[in-house]
Amino acid sequence: MKLITAIVQPARLEAVKEALSKVEVFRLTVGDVKGLGRQKGHTEVYRGHEYEVNLLPKVRLDIAVNEEFVEPTIEAIIRGGRSGPEGNIGDGKIFVQPLEDVIRIRTGERGSEAI
Numbered sequence: 001m002k003l004i005t006a007i008v009q010p011a012r013l014e015a016v017k018e019a020l021s022k023v024e025v026f027r028l029t030v031g032d033v034k035g036l037g038r039q040k041g042h043t044e045v046y047r048g049h050e051y052e053v054n055l056l057p058k059v060r061l062d063i064a065v066n067e068e069f070v071e072p073t074i075e076a077i078i079r080g081g082r083s084g085p086e087g088n089i090g091d092g093k094i095f096v097q098p099l100e101d102v103i104r105i106r107t108g109e110r111g112s113e114a115i
Contacts, residue, residue: 001065003062004061004094005097006061008077008091015080016076016077020063027063056090061077074096
């Protein structure tokens with residue numbers, strides 16, 4: 001089992017969800033986050049004062065999958081999250097971590113059956 005964490009542009013969330021559903025990955029957790037990376041933020045003007053916004057809004061997806069779904073899930077996130085054929089700085093990142101155990105609270109099932 002693996003835990004896949006993806007950070008993507010908020011505008012790409014629907015495309016990522018659609019790509020995941022095509023590879024039969026329907027269970028995920030989504031949260032709004034802010035981050036600083038190679039984009040380095042931008043400058044805005046508010047009430048005549050200029051200030052730098054360097055924490056940009058992103059969306060974090062956490063997806064627990066069994067081994068056979070790892071590569072299809074990664075490919076789906078790349079397909080849905082990439083802006084344009086070549087992609088752009090700020091499109092996001094994917095982190096894959098081993099997942100020691102999963103427990104379904106309702107039934108007490110453990111391991112791959114709980115995913």
